[in-house]
Amino acid sequence: DAKTTQPTSMDCAEGRAANLPCNHSTISGNEYVYWYRQIHSQGPQYIIHGLKNNETNEMASLIITEDRKSSTLILPHATLRDTAVYYCIVRVAGGNAGNMLTFGGGTRLMVKP
Amino acid sequence: GAVVSQHPSRVICKSGTSVKIECRSLDFQATTMFWYRQFPKKSLMLMATSNEGSKATYEQGVEKDKFLINHASLTLSTLTVTSAHPEDSSFYICSATGNNNEQFFGPGTRLTVL
Numbered sequence: 001d002a003k004t005t006q007p008t009s010m011d012c013a014e015g016r017a018a019n020l021p022c023n024h025s026t027i028s029g030n031e032y033v034y035w036y037r038q039i040h041s042q043g044p045q046y047i048i049h050g051l052k053n054n055e056t057n058e059m060a061s062l063i064i065t066e067d068r069k070s071s072t073l074i075l076p077h078a079t080l081r082d083t084a085v086y087y088c089i090v091r092v093a094g095g096n097a098g099n100m101l102t103f104g105g106g107t108r109l110m111v112k113p
Numbered sequence: 114g115a116v117v118s119q120h121p122s123r124v125i126c127k128s129g130t131s132v133k134i135e136c137r138s139l140d141f142q143a144t145t146m147f148w149y150r151q152f153p154k155k156s157l158m159l160m161a162t163s164n165e166g167s168k169a170t171y172e173q174g175v176e177k178d179k180f181l182i183n184h185a186s187l188t189l190s191t192l193t194v195t196s197a198h199p200e201d202s203s204f205y206i207c208s209a210t211g212n213n214n215e216q217f218f219g220p221g222t223r224l225t226v227l
């Protein structure tokens with residue numbers, strides 16, 4: 001799986017949009033961008049994933065650049081409960097069901113009142 | 114999404130004893146389960162990959178005789194930390210994949226070895 005680079009930490013004001021960047025300059029054509037988050041002392045939670053088109057669900061939006069070398073996860077209206085470590089992971093989807101996830105350092109997002 | 118449970122959620126044991134952690138997929142059949150370990154303020158590190166009915170594949174540096182993994186059914190995998198020592202104290206997390214290859218994580222088990 002391609003490596004990803006994320007800022008170590010970010011702050012965001014409650015109610016504002018949180019924009020979390022991720023660089024994945026060595027991503028392959030068949031690799032998806034996945035985002036997970038981990039709230040303190042809990043297991044990781046899936047947020048969203050995409051290949052090349054922008055994606056949106058009830059939790060977040062994912063913006064992938066045209067060259068696919070970077071992406072941004074957007075939490076449109078951050079709440080205190082969104083405080084967590086956010087992991088950007090690139091991996092091949094489908095195919096071998098044993099495909100594992102490789103976690104990097106992630107971004108520690110602190111939402112402040 | 115699919116639900117994965119772990120039991121116990123936290124355990125404290127004496128040095129030298131063995132501890133078993135269970136990971137269950139509650140509403141789907143898990144073809145593959147993964148075990149991760151996470152130390153404080155660190156990221157998740159994959160320990161092993163487990164397929165139902167076959168031996169687990171361990172990552173480099175993970176002792177297979179110390180961390181025994183059993184994946185006896187499509188909904189249950191167990192991790193046994195044998196002869197636990199204080200340095201084994203960590204947050205152990207499992208995940209499971211079904212036929213659609215998406216991974217769902219358990220809530221984790223915090224192990225403290227005294």
